[in-house]
Structures are given as structure tokens and as C-alpha cells.
Amino acid sequence: MQLPAARFDRSQILVVGDVMLDRYWHGDTSRISPEAPVPVVRVDETDDRAGGAGNVALNIAALGAGASLISVVGADEAAEVLRGQLAAADIRTDFQVAEGKPTITKLRVMSRHQQLLRMDFEQPFGAGDAAQLPSKVEAMLSSVGVLVLSDYAKGTLADCQALIRLARARRVPVLVDPKGTDFSRYRGATLLTPNLHELEAVVGACPSEQILVDKASALMAELDLQALLVTRGEQGMTLLRPGMGELHLPARAREVFDVTGAGDTVIATLSASIAAGYSLAEATGLANLAASLVVGKLGTATISGPELRRAVVAEQGVERGVVSAEQLSLILAEARAQGEKIVFTNGCFDIIHAGHVGYLEQARTLGDRLVVAINSDESVQRLKGPSRPINPVDRRMAVLAGLEAVDWVVSFGEDTPENLLRELRPDVLVKGGDYNETEVVGWEIVKEYNGDVAVLRFYDDCSTTGIIKSIQTRGER
Template identity: 70%
Template sequence: MLLTMPQFNQSQVLVIGDVMLDRYWHGGTNRISPEAPVPVVKVEQVEDRPGGAGNVALNIAALGAGASLIGIIGNDEAGKALETRLNAAHIHTDFQVVSNKPTITKLRIISRHQQLLRMDFEKSFALEDSCEFANKAEKIVPHMGAVILSDYAKGSLQNVQTLIAIANAHNVPVLVDPKGADFYRYKNATLMTPNLHEFETVVGECKTEQELVDKGLALLKSLSLQALLVTRGEHGMTLLREGQPELHLPARAREVFDVTGAGDTVISVLAASLAAGEALPQSVALANLAAGIVVGKLGTATVSAPELRRAVKTEQGSERGVLSEDQLLMAVEEARAHGEKIVFTNGCFDIIHAGHVGYLEDTRALGDRLIVAINSDESVSRLKGPGRPINPVDRRMAVLAGLEAVDWVMYYNDDTPERLLNIIKPDVLVKGGDYTEAQVVGHEIVKAYGGKVQVLSFFENVSTTAIVKKIQAQEKE
């Protein structure tokens, strides 16, 4: 399956559901209370994070997509803190405020990276607490590419069928992250994403893959869903659609630290991808990649667009190798998002020899990513004269791409790399030979934006020109 990075900045996703404030009090513990056999925590740091449907919206915003959120908060400090943090992430919030119930808050006491106590402040919401949801949704849904119903069984989605009908009336896909054993309340949704435990709670234990598929298709049909995505932890995901072969995707995590919020990430990436115009199988595959990233992080976390883009490129085997100019610029942007230092060198590299290999290894050691930009065939002819290059550009790039020291290879038609330096802005520009820094072409460009220029020596008595002359002399004998 060919995966590409969606245009998330073209996506608009509406999240409706149970919003919460996850509050963490961090501090040291070095004594037991004289009042009771419990540790005394000296609180030194307070951390607030949006949870529940708020975390789903944060995941969407982290991808660079537009996120809107409808939920219920209390008329209290926690509600104001939650709204402030969501708005700071550029999430459009449209909350129904109730005065007789608190904002759902989960307070965790943390010491030495261990949770000592969790206190929940909440009261279940009644139908009247969400009575404005339908009117709010009617105004927003027509401008959305997807709707997520994020259910944590706190009472915000008691009018779920009305919300599904609104989305269907505007032909906007509605995705449901379900809760509880009554899946029939989500009938006529576009897609539902239960985990395996939730799924088996409704349909019964599935002892074989075929049993899972059969029960899933039966559930899909009875609920009039277009698709059912069962998330299965270390066994990956299974996508089921009527009249289509099932799609099994393996888990992508190399190491699992924390599964908290993984379901939020899955449905967020799935919805944002669909809203960006991706097909369902590709959207599910992207969500699977994102889940593999987020479970490698501690605590409730999100996946950023650069992280997902890197996973996509790794999946397609394009993290290293020959790239076009546009692909290279994307790769550089992604590397910088991860704090990597970019090193750049250029040349003809007509016949790769030991001098080149040693030079490139030394160059790569100056940073985290090495770009080798080579002259096109026409450019080499202008610089070196008739008969050069010996090897055409595609062969020269193939050899360079096979070297362990080289990350990315591209070619350019100009006689100098100055245009590329202006748009790539490498952290280090490297040239080999007997030059001073002031003699390196493009040095003034790199120095102007704060980059570094470095000259490395080639291996002695090794050069392409010398090799060519030796071959030509032998041919004359």
C-alpha cells in the first residue's frame, strides 16, 4: 500500500464528546505523615492537560489540521483552565457551561515518577446538560471534513443519534470511539473504532481470526456502519467493510512504554486523513503508524506532523537515498523538527574512489544528516570539458546513495550550489581540497545566516582526473 503524507492543513475536524481536565501535582516525598501512614508530598509543579475529547482535539491540532470541539464544562476554575489550554493550541471550543456540576477533572499526585493517588471530580451529565449540542453542531458540521464522537460514558453524548443524523444529512463522515456494551446507540455512523476488549464485550470472545471477521461483519451490518476498525493492541488493527476483503495491519511499535491515549491518536489521525481526502485503507494505515509512535511515549501524548511524516517516509524506504529537490526540502524540514544538524557538500563525483569515501565519512561526522548535491551531466561537461562525465548522473547518484555516510543525494543543473544553499540553508557547508574558507563557493551565503563553513583535505594522490588520465594513457599503449 502506497502511503503519502496528507495535506492536513486542508482538514477540518469537529470533535463532540466528554471533555476532561487531567491535572498532575508533582513533588518530592521524603517522610511519612504523623497523622496517618501515608507519604507527604511537597507539591512543586502543577501540570494541566486536556483529556478525553479534549485530547482527541489536541491530537488533530498537532497534525496541523483544524480542530473544533463541542463539550460540557462547569462554571469553575477547572473549566477555564481547560478552555485556556485548548485555545492556546488553536482549537475552536464551543462549550455548554453548566453551573450545578463541575468540569470533569482527574487529579493525580505524582512523586518520583510514580502515581500515588488519583482523585476524580465529576458528576454524570444529564440530557439537558447537552441540550445545545444539536444547534451547535448544525452550525459547524457543514464546514467540516469529518466528525468524531468521543464517548467516555460521562453523559455528554446522550443525544448521539441526533448528532449522527446531522452529520449524515450533510454527507460528513462521522467516526465513533465507543464506550459501554450498547453499540446500537451508534447506529448509522460511518465508522466505529472499538478496541478488542470493547468489541468482544458486545459480540463475545473471538477465538480465531475468521470468527473475529464474521462477528465484525455481522455487527457492521446490524448497525448500518460503512466500516468497523477493531484496534487489537500488539496484534495491530483489523478493518472490516461489507463486500470488501478484511484488512489486517500489524502493530508498528518497536517498544511500548504507555498505551494511554493511543485510541485518541488512532481516531484523530483517521478522521484528519479522511477529511484531507485520503482513502479509508490509507487513512487506517496512517493511523496505525501514528499509534506505533504514540505508545512509545510516556503519558497521554500526541503525534506531530513531522513525526508522522518521518514514519511514512521510513515505511516507503525514502528516509535515505536519491530525492528530488521538493522531497529533499521536506526531508530537511522534518530533520530540523527533530533537532538534527544538516551537513551539505557538492561536486561532480564522476568516478567514486577511496578519496571520496574517506572525505564523505569525515563530512558526515560533522552533523546528523549529510546531503550530497552533484552536478548534472550538462553542468559537468561545462566545468570539466568534453568527454566528461564518465558516468551519467543516475549512476553517480546510485553509487553515492549506497554509501553508509550519505543520507540524501540530489543533482542540480546550475554550475554552482548557491541557489540550493539559499533554500536549504545547511548548518554546515563542507568542501574538500586546498581552499581557504573565503574561496569556498557559497561561503558568504552560509555565514550570513549563521552557518559554518569547513574545508576538509582529500586523500592524497587520489583524484578522478588522475584516474581518467591513467586509463587514457593505458589505452594509448
């Protein structure tokens, strides 16, 4: 599957669900308490993290999409910590306060990377605690592209149906990370993302692919779902849609360090992708790739937008070499994110000679990455006459891509590279030959955004035309 560019800057997602504070106390332990046979931990470090639906929202924000979060919390210090952490990630929050109940908090005591104790501070939220959620959701639906329901069975989503009906009335897709064995609560949702164990707890054992497909299809029909995405650990994930063949994507992770939070990464990537206008199949491909990245990290982690886009580029095998204009635009965005300076040059490059090689090596020294744009065959004919080019565009690109100084080669069909310059906005535009700066095609485009223009002379006084004339002269002897 050809993965899309993974650009989410225009995506807006609303997350509703159980938010919690994951609190960690770290310290060394070297003795047993004299009061009871338990280790004594000298706490020297504390760490607070937004968990549950909060972690889903953080994953969405890390991808570069806009995230809002609606949930239920207590009137306590834990709620203030959550508000501060989420606001720092530019996540808009609207919390209903449940009087007399604590914000769900899980305190873990850690020593030498081992969990010694976990203490949970929580009381189940009832319908009254979440009574204002439908009105809060309704007020925000017009400004979002996807509604995510993140269910941890703590009571925030006691009335899923009210939220699903509101979203369907506005034609906003509803993605659900389900919990428990009663999936009827999610009737009418667009997509559910259970793992295989959660699905089997609802539909029964699925010992074969065909049984899995049959039972999942029956469940989708019963619950009026548009799709099921079943995550299957080391077996990857399977997307099922009514009336369509299943799409199975194998696991991509080479090393798995920690699966904590992988489900949050999957639904975050799915929602950001769908809100960006990608198809469900494309969204699933991106979610599968994001999951492979997050399980390679320790602890609850997020995947950034640039990190995912770099993985997409690597997946397409275009770290260097011949690329399309669309691929190049994506690649350069990531190169800039790494602080790299982009150099751009263009030409026909019909017969590559020593002058070209020396010129390109010198051009590369002006920055970190060198892009070479070459005229298509039709463009060369218009510029040089019907007898040119000598070498077709695919061969010219292959030779250039093999040079050490060149990072990427792209072709263009117009007589000039001006459209490419407007799209790619390189830091330095380079031309070889006897020119003044203002004679270089596209110089004014580059100068307009404060880029640089450089003119370099060809080495060894070589030229393609001279080589052709020399060959012709020798042939006439």
C-alpha cells in the same frame, strides 16, 4: 505499506464529546495519619491536564492539524482551567455550560509514582445539558474535514444521531471512539474505532480471525458503517471495510511503558490523515505507527507532527542514502525542525575520483547535512555527448551514497537542478570548479530566499574527462 508524508497543516477537525479535567496531586508520604489508618501525603506539586475529548483535541493539535472542541462543562474553576489549557494549544473551544453541575474532574493523589486515591467529581449530563450541541456543530461543519465523536458515556453525546445526520448531509466523515454496548447509537458513522474487548462486548467472542471478520462485517451492514478499525493491543490493529479484504497491521512498539491515551492518539491520527486527503489504509498505517510511539512514553502523552514524520522516514529506511525527490523534501523538513543546516551540490559524478571525495568532504563542513543531486543518464548525454555517462545513474548514486560525507543522493532529469533548488531550498548551494558565484547555476534562486552560495576547488586537479582521456591514451599504446 508505503506510508505517506504525514503532513497535516491543512487539516481541520472538529471534536465533540466528553471533556474532563485530569488533576494530579503529588507528594511524599512517610507516616500514617493518627486520625485513621491512611497515609498522610504532603502535597508539593499539582498537575492539571485536559482529558477525554480534550486529550483527543490536544493530540490533533500536536500533529500540526487544526482542532476545535465542542463539549459540556460546569460553571466552575475546572472549566476555566480547561479553556486556558486548550487555548494555549491553539484549540478553539465552544462549551455549553450545564448549570448546577460540575465539570467532570478526576483527582488522583500520587506518591512515589503510585496512585493512592482517585476522587471523581461529576454528575451525568442529560439531554437538556447538551441541547445546544447540534446547532453549534452545524455552524462549524462547513469549515472542517472530519467530525470526531469522542464518547466517554458522560452524557455529552446523548444524541449522536443528530450529529451524524448533520455531518452526512455535509458529506463530512464521522469518526467515532465508541463506548458501551449499544453501538446502534452510532448508526451511519463513517468509522468506529473499538478495541477488541469493546467489540466483543457488542458482537460476542471472536476466537478466530474468520469469526472476527464475519461478525464485524455483519455489524457494519447493520449499522451502515463504511469501516471498523479494531485495535488489538499487542496484536496490532485490523481495518475492516465492506466488500474488501481485511487489512491487518502488526503492533510496532518495541517497548511498551504505558497504554494510557493510546486510543486518543489513534483516532487523532486517523482524523488528521483523512482530513489531509490520505486514504483510509494510509491513515490506518500512520495511526498504527503513532500508537507505537505513544505507548513508549509514560503517562498520557501526545505525538508531534515532526516526531511522526521522523518515524515515517525511519520506517522507509532513508535516514541516509539514495532517496526520491518526494522523500528528500520530507526528510529535509524534519532536519530543519532539528535546527540542521542543509548543504546542496550537484553534478554528473560519472567516475568518482579523489577530487570528488575531497570536494564533498569540504562541502560537508559548511553545514550539518549534505545533499548530492546528480544528473540522470539522459541529462548527462545531452550535456556531455552520446558516449557519456560511463556509469549509469544507479551505480553513480550507489557510489556517492557510500561516501561518509554524503547524507542523501537524489537524481534529476532536467539539465539543471533549478527545480530541485526551488523545492528543497537548501541553506548553502556549493559548486566545485573555477567559477564566480554568479556563474553557479541556481545562484539567484538561493540568494532570493537569503541562502548562501559557495565555490570550492576540486582537490588534486582531477577531472572525469582527464581520467577518460588517460585511459584512452593508454589503450592506444
